[in-house]
Amino acid sequence: METVKINDIACNDLPWKIKYHPERCTLCGSCIAACTFDAIGPKMERRRITFTESATPEPKTRFTAQPVIAQQNSIKNFCRGCGVCERVCPNSAISSERNPDSRFNVVYATATGTGPKRGGRNNLEVQARSLDTLRVGRISQMTDPSLDAQRHSFDCLAPLGRILPAGALPFEQGADGKLIQNGQTPPVRWIYPVIIGDMSIGALSWRMWEAVAMAVAYLNEECGLPVRMCSGEGGMPVRLLKSKYLKYMILQIASGHFGWNRIIQAMPHMVEDPAGVLIKIGQGAKPGDGGLLMAAKVAEHIQAIRGVPKADLLSPPNHQGLYSIEESVQKMFLSFNAAFKFRVPVAIKVAASATSVSVFNNLVRDPYNIVGGFFLDGIDGGTGAAHDISLDHTGHPIVSKLRDCYLAAVAQGRQGQIPLWAAGGLGKTGNLAADAFKMMCLGANGVFTGKLILQMAGCLGNDHSRCNACNTGLCPVGITTQQPVLVKRLDPERVAENIVNYFLAMDVELRKLMAPIGNSSLPVGRSDCLVSSDKAVADRLQVQYVC
Amino acid sequence: MCRIGAIKSRHYVHPSQALLLMQSQQKGHDNSGFAMVMQDLGGIFENYKHLPTLSLACTDEGLQIAKTILDTRGFRLVHEWVPQTNRQPGLDIQAMPHYVFQTFDYPEAYADASQQAKEELLLDTRLELRRDMEDDCKGFAYSFWPDVVTLKEIGDPRDIGTFFNIWQADDKFTARVITAQCRQNTNYAIVRYAAHPFFLQGYTALANGENTFYQKNKEFQQSLHRGYVGFESDSQCFLYTLHHIHHELGWSLPYYKHVITPLPFEDVVKREDQQQLLAMRQSLAHLEINGPNTIIGVLPNNTMFTCCDAKKLRPVVVGRDEDTVVLSSEVCGINEILPNRNWETDIYPNEREIVVIDNNLEVQRWKQ
Numbered sequence: 001m002e003t004v005k006i007n008d009i010a011c012n013d014l015p016w017k018i019k020y021h022p023e024r025c026t027l028c029g030s031c032i033a034a035c036t037f038d039a040i041g042p043k044m045e046r047r048r049i050t051f052t053e054s055a056t057p058e059p060k061t062r063f064t065a066q067p068v069i070a071q072q073n074s075i076k077n078f079c080r081g082c083g084v085c086e087r088v089c090p091n092s093a094i095s096s097e098r099n100p101d102s103r104f105n106v107v108y109a110t111a112t113g114t115g116p117k118r119g120g121r122n123n124l125e126v127q128a129r130s131l132d133t134l135r136v137g138r139i140s141q142m143t144d145p146s147l148d149a150q151r152h153s154f155d156c157l158a159p160l161g162r163i164l165p166a167g168a169l170p171f172e173q174g175a176d177g178k179l180i181q182n183g184q185t186p187p188v189r190w191i192y193p194v195i196i197g198d199m200s201i202g203a204l205s206w207r208m209w210e211a212v213a214m215a216v217a218y219l220n221e222e223c224g225l226p227v228r229m230c231s232g233e234g235g236m237p238v239r240l241l242k243s244k245y246l247k248y249m250i251l252q253i254a255s256g257h258f259g260w261n262r263i264i265q266a267m268p269h270m271v272e273d274p275a276g277v278l279i280k281i282g283q284g285a286k287p288g289d290g291g292l293l294m295a296a297k298v299a300e301h302i303q304a305i306r307g308v309p310k311a312d313l314l315s316p317p318n319h320q321g322l323y324s325i326e327e328s329v330q331k332m333f334l335s336f337n338a339a340f341k342f343r344v345p346v347a348i349k350v351a352a353s354a355t356s357v358s359v360f361n362n363l364v365r366d367p368y369n370i371v372g373g374f375f376l377d378g379i380d381g382g383t384g385a386a387h388d389i390s391l392d393h394t395g396h397p398i399v400s401k402l403r404d405c406y407l408a409a410v411a412q413g414r415q416g417q418i419p420l421w422a423a424g425g426l427g428k429t430g431n432l433a434a435d436a437f438k439m440m441c442l443g444a445n446g447v448f449t450g451k452l453i454l455q456m457a458g459c460l461g462n463d464h465s466r467c468n469a470c471n472t473g474l475c476p477v478g479i480t481t482q483q484p485v486l487v488k489r490l491d492p493e494r495v496a497e498n499i500v501n502y503f504l505a506m507d508v509e510l511r512k513l514m515a516p517i518g519n520s521s522l523p524v525g526r527s528d529c530l531v532s533s534d535k536a537v538a539d540r541l542q543v544q545y546v547c
Numbered sequence: 548m549c550r551i552g553a554i555k556s557r558h559y560v561h562p563s564q565a566l567l568l569m570q571s572q573q574k575g576h577d578n579s580g581f582a583m584v585m586q587d588l589g590g591i592f593e594n595y596k597h598l599p600t601l602s603l604a605c606t607d608e609g610l611q612i613a614k615t616i617l618d619t620r621g622f623r624l625v626h627e628w629v630p631q632t633n634r635q636p637g638l639d640i641q642a643m644p645h646y647v648f649q650t651f652d653y654p655e656a657y658a659d660a661s662q663q664a665k666e667e668l669l670l671d672t673r674l675e676l677r678r679d680m681e682d683d684c685k686g687f688a689y690s691f692w693p694d695v696v697t698l699k700e701i702g703d704p705r706d707i708g709t710f711f712n713i714w715q716a717d718d719k720f721t722a723r724v725i726t727a728q729c730r731q732n733t734n735y736a737i738v739r740y741a742a743h744p745f746f747l748q749g750y751t752a753l754a755n756g757e758n759t760f761y762q763k764n765k766e767f768q769q770s771l772h773r774g775y776v777g778f779e780s781d782s783q784c785f786l787y788t789l790h791h792i793h794h795e796l797g798w799s800l801p802y803y804k805h806v807i808t809p810l811p812f813e814d815v816v817k818r819e820d821q822q823q824l825l826a827m828r829q830s831l832a833h834l835e836i837n838g839p840n841t842i843i844g845v846l847p848n849n850t851m852f853t854c855c856d857a858k859k860l861r862p863v864v865v866g867r868d869e870d871t872v873v874l875s876s877e878v879c880g881i882n883e884i885l886p887n888r889n890w891e892t893d894i895y896p897n898e899r900e901i902v903v904i905d906n907n908l909e910v911q912r913w914k915q
Contacts, residue, residue: 143839188829517759
């Protein structure tokens with residue numbers, strides 16, 4: 001008798017199991033064609049049929065070969081639970097089921113000598129979020145009436161750029177008492193308080209990136225919402241760099257400097273300044289880790305934009321040549337400020353960390369006044385590709401860290417001088433307006449979001465380990481892939497429409513939160529209007545505890 | 548809602564006029580206290596305009612502390628007025644044992660000191676008095692400034708008037724500028740410091756409404772200036788912002804309005820001075836007010852002004868005759884003390900203007 005091959009990969013080792021009903025299946029093949037991971041395939045199964053041909057039971061046995069759909073028992077082609085098979089099956093014959101007894105983390109490492117990687121998000125932390133214990137609990141009623149969200153006018157803009165203390169403004173008083181500006185101040189842009197976070201062409205498919213860019217242009221030009229998007233590391237199409245729409249774009253530079261040769265070459269031809277430059281030092285989803293674009297996604301157009309061969313593209317975890325905060329301020333910020341002749345705000349993005357306040361303090365005290373924004377990214381942020389261990393076990397939640405930075409500014413009377421922008425799992429429940437509002441009350445000038453934008457586009461991933469295969473280049477909905485066949489699954493105009501609609505809804509919802517606290521401008525630092533039903537959260541964030 | 552009032556006149560006015568101004572407006576909680584700041588003093592203080600007068604309410608112990616502090620700093624008492632208090636039973640007042648209105652000469656060392664040095668000395672002295680008398684409510688130092696007296700007490704304003712014997716007009720205790728409020732705040736603890744008007748280095752402010760940006764105003768102001776203390780009332784923020792803009796930054800009064808109620812972005816970009824206004828909004832975002840408020844303020848040169856929040860959610864009326872201008876939350880108060888004025892010239896300021904009354908009683912309306 002053959003020994004049981006216990007060490008071979010079996011379906012019940014894998015994180016998802018295919019649930020298949022052969023009696024409903026017409027073998028149309030849709031599911032197999034749709035599964036980008038080759039996690040299912042056709043298979044012949046031998047079936048034993050017992051039957052009788054007479055009036056009295058005379059059981060006979062016959063064997064037949066039955067074509068079926070079966071899960072691949074493979075460490076490479078494992079099912080991600082994206083559910084596309086279920087979506088395409090006309091007969092509800094197939095679906096995937098989470099396997100609570102998965103041994104995947106162990107068998108992957110034992111089989112490959114390396115840890116699993118994925119895209120998407122942290123999946124480990126699924127407990128209640130601190131933001132969800134917070135409510136807008138200080139309601140204006142008699143003495144300070146609530147506003148009418150529909151009819152009052154609201155000033156919902158946030159600054160991006162270095163802000164000088166009033167005493168340092170280059171003002172002189174004219175004879176009539178009017179102030180005259182007699183010197184330069186750092187550039188500041190007043191923009192919508194939600195920035196579409198930095199997702200590169202490369203991480204995203206060209207259709208997806210184009211859809212986001214279209215949505216941003218539409219929001220600006222047609223809806224009057226000055227929404228900005230950040231390019232992500234890797235540059236952008238030269239045609240866009242030379243177009244008037246560049247003004248809606250924040251150019252990112254990260255440690256790989258991908259795409260910057262093209263940007264610099266395009267500078268003489270730019271007809272508009274970009275909205276800003278964002279220097280990415282770290283990322284909340286995988287802090288301390290560099291960017292990673294798997295070779296599978298480095299298609300020809302990516303090679304062209306970034307000026308690289310088809311290979312795994314790894315940005316180093318740090319900017320080579322920068323060894324201190326002071327030096328980064330002097331060298332990097334100054335050079336980017338100078339590159340755009342001090343007309344474009346230059347901001348920094350860092351991963352939330354136990355040390356964030358020190359970094360923030362250092363920047364806010366810099367005597368050159370050139371750091372135009374502190375983008376703080378928390379552990380629940382998303383990523384195109386990372387090692388599971390980074391995603392699940394490194395990082396720092398955003399809420400308390402943002403609060404710490406704000407209170408550090410308060411302690412020095414420097415609140416607002418470097419605008420605070422926060423991200424990392426905001427909008428995780430689907431409602432970004434509420435999260436953004438609460439973060440602003442805790443001290444953020446604005447928020448940025450990436451993963452939620454993918455959800456608007458139709459991303460099937462979630463925080464319970466569904467899909468999260470952005471790193472593979474096999475995105476089943478065409479968002480994070482460079483394969484033409486898969487990219488075509490995405491309708492960029494529908495995606496743009498979804499994003500625009502979401503922003504319009506969010507804008508209304510923001511007003512619906514500002515109105516009851518009686519404010520027509522953003523409640524930055526108004527922690528007094530928040531209450532928490534969790535004592536520990538309330539104490540940590542210095543807001544009122546309620547029960 | 549608090550009701551506030553102010554009188555500015557060519558002639559010296561007795562505080563009974565302020566009581567009258569406020570009395571007809573009283574509703575509900577409004578009779579829970581009375582406070583007033585008198586500036587440009589007449590009567591017994593007229594000859595001491597250049598010397599600082601301390602307005603203090605205290606216990607025996609507080610009186611001793613104050614004396615020690617002032618002696619140590621070298622202030623020399625030149626004039627004292629003790630109000631004839633009427634401590635009859637049944638009055639609704641939480642009276643302090645002593646009310647001190649003492650005028651001092653500056654310490655000898657300050658004989659040749661600059662105006663600024665003297666101003667800093669007076670502020671530091673008042674802050675020290677305040678700090679050292681704070682425990683156990685030993686005393687309340689409201690103002691220590693030339694040509695200014697402050698009176699605040701908890702209770703029914705009518706009884707407070709009786710207690711201090713200020714219903715009966717005379718020519719001994721008068722001023723050309725009086726600002727007053729008849730209420731203790733409801734939001735926070737009942738403390739004397741929380742009663743408007745508030746005073747700092749020649750600046751006076753009183754307000755009604757709710758400062759919904761109190762938290763962020765306060766957090767920002769705390770580190771701006773050592774004199775920005777207390778915050779017993781959310782309306783103190785209006786005074787500190789006024790002081791910061793006008794005194795510390797040296798910007799003219801219209802910019803106070805631009806800072807507390809910035810123009811909407813869509814309006815700012817149409818203006819020639821958009822660069823300055825945007826820079827201001829950016830740098831002083833935490834001094835914006837965004838609740839329903841009317842503010843009455845007095846500058847060190849006794850210029851008086853009033854302005855409202857950007858949504859005009861609180862009322863104020865400016866009424867006047869040839870000799871007197873009266874500001875009041877409700878017009879009934881003005882009717883009480885200027886019954887014969889031409890009410891058609893009353894001004895109901897809008898949300899985008901400041902009404903300014905200079906020392907010639909010229910009333911100007913500045914559009915933001």
